[in-house]
Amino acid sequence: MKAIVYEEYGPPEVLKIRNIDKPVPGLHQILVKVKAASVNFGDLRARNFKNISAKNFHMHSLFKFIALMMFGFSKPKKRVLGSEFSGVVESVGSEVSSVKPGDHVFGYLSANMGAYQEYLCVDDKICVAVKPPVLSFEEAAVLTYGPVMAVGVLKNIKINPGDNVLILGASGFIGSAALQILKSRGAKVTGVCSKNKFDYVMNLGAENVIEYKNGDYLNSSLKYNLIVDILGKGDFTKCRNLLKPGGVHLFISFKTAALFNMIKTRFFGNKKVICKIAIGSRDDFLEAVQLIENGKIRTGNLSLFPADDVVDAHRFAEAGKNTGPVVLTFD
Template sequence: MKAWICLNYGGPEVLTLETRRKPVPKDNEVLIRICATTVASGDMRVRTLKMPRGFGLIARLVFGVTRPRQPILGAELAGTVEAVGRFVTTWKPGDAVIGFPGAAMGCHAEYRVMAADKPIAPKPANLSFEEAASLCFGGTTALHFLRRAGLKAGESLLVIGASGAVGSAMVQLASHMGARVTGVTSTRNIDLVRSLGAQAVIDYTRQDFAEADETYDIVADTVGASSFAKCLPVLNEHGRYLGVSADLPGLFARPVGTKRSIAGPASERPEDVLELARLAEAGVLKPVIDRIYGFSQIADAHAHVETGHKRGSVVVSITSGS
């Protein structure tokens, strides 16, 4: 099979297209022919080792000291089950699925095997493979942080980075849960963020959210543009700060009065991927896709992601679903 290999840390030029052995599913695994995947901010971070402040050494220990331990990047996929191991009863050849290996990656290839009990869900019938491939990276992160915040209907939520993969999913999911959402984005993305369900939008190129008069029950910073300390004045009593992209000091921020900070890696749960697929099929969660690249253009996709200004997801089309 063809796979994009990242043998060193560095710019998009470290990626090479190589031929690797097609994986064979073990007894408990499914073999998925990948139709579409994404280049997520996480892939760009692993390739470049550009991490939030303080995480450089930890990232090398997690991802590989001198080069990525998993040379095939790619956290999410949409595709068709081609074969299953003999103990697998939940999936059968021909099933259209989405899958989220997450930090284990390996989706920038024509095939991937996944254990049947890992995050796999039926592909929403109303979405193309390209659309379906974009649901998991931002969606699972948004669900994780909203769950840890204990978001309740009627609460107010400020989403900083509302036009990114995590932010665009969080605006939609929190609005669906009954929150009053304000999005922080730049001028060109105001209409997009409103269309996702935000009741108000702050254009960060014109106004600092911290200087507005509003306060919120939850502030979610999906892009690392703030800190718990900066957000204390805009948090209500019992307010929660979600440091989705927190630096190392942010990970250990202690509560201040009734206000607390929540950070750390998002969980990768099969039930969250099932929930995202269900919400997408119901039309509640709409894929936000910036660009779709061909499989031969992955380096260009990485370069675009590295600008830090993509909208939603950057998708890579590998094969047609048929």
């Protein structure tokens, strides 16, 4: 069967189409004929992990060390990228009762990766579910990682109807899901992103969009109850002025300064910093699926590339030419 493999870290050209053995499902496994897989933040990062500078790594360096332990220090341990997939169940192990051959499914593989191949074996206990019929395979393939992470990081974050929220990174996988979850809780969301993604973010339900270039959002006249900072690019000392009393700056990517501010604001001041990690649990995934089924989370502006054109797809996404999610399609 066809797979996209990589044996060295580097630019998109390290991704090669190869023939590898078709996997055979174990007792608790599902064999999926993959129809679509996303090209997301994690794929672009994992493809070139070794060469990402500390400055361009948005998390504390401890996380980079952990990531390199998982993905390989000098060369990739996992040969096949892709953390999100959709497809058709081909066969199941004898202990699987949650799905059956012919079912249309979608799922999130987290750091295990492996969606960039024609057939994929997944454990039935991971984040995998029957695809809501309202979604195409291509849409389903971009609606697992972002929604499950957004559900996780927004857990226990209080929002009241009418609250103002600013999302720094509203056009990305997690930000676009967070926008819609917060909107479904009654928030009025201002999205911050690149200009070419304004339409996408407005169509997902933002009240307002602002560019991050030149720090334009810092001049916003609105005051916010919550700032969701996807890449940790917002400086709390500057963003503090954008928060209402009692407001929260939620970092989902954070370095030492944000952690320090989280501790400091626990004891001082009436504006808080929170640094939060999502674990990507099956429960969070099922909550995300429910939101999708209820029409609360959707996607749009997909850029589709046949799997054979994976190098072009990675180049396109890395250059930020997309106006929404990038998807690889398999025959």
